[in-house]
Amino acid sequence: MLPGVEAFSRWEWPPKVDRSSASESKKRPGLKDQSNSYKRRKNSESWTVVSPELTDDGQAWRKYGQKMNLNSRHPRCYFRCTHKYDQGCKATKHVQQLQDTMYKTTYYGNHTCRDIIKGPQLIMGASDPHKYWWIPNHQTTVSSEAGSITNYNKKDHQGSHFSSSS
DNA sequence: GTCATTTGACCTTC
């Protein structure tokens, strides 16, 4: 199984959790310097993929959080690169389930880790994370919030090259 | 034993 696939295979709504004592002693007595943490990525580089299914992008993602969205019945899940600490990879992604069969995935930052494995639907281009070859099974929307917005339409652009002008 | 997931708390931004 490819890295990152496991997280998706365990996708459950709602997730089953039965931990009676997990909520105890959740205090964080010794908060370290948070001057560089929790920063919202207001103008950071990001791009979004909307797809009817959760596609494996070939990256090794690790889930680090989940939040309910006020405007949605479905939670938003937060993933970071597994190699965040060992290779300093800053890539993260947020997955918001829009509908029962529609997912919006927003990617933040570039993968700087070397352990990149090609996914079945996405092939990385050179060193530019905005240059992908998309081979969609469905109509998929790809947008780059840091640059131009491109709507990917299978009918019109199947196999065509997506490139952000950011 | 190691690593991923869950989940409430905490921090930052709006």
Added chain:
DNA sequence: GAAGGTCAAATGAC
């Protein structure tokens, strides 16, 4: 003050 985003302890799977 609310919402979004991240941290870290507890727990489970392999």
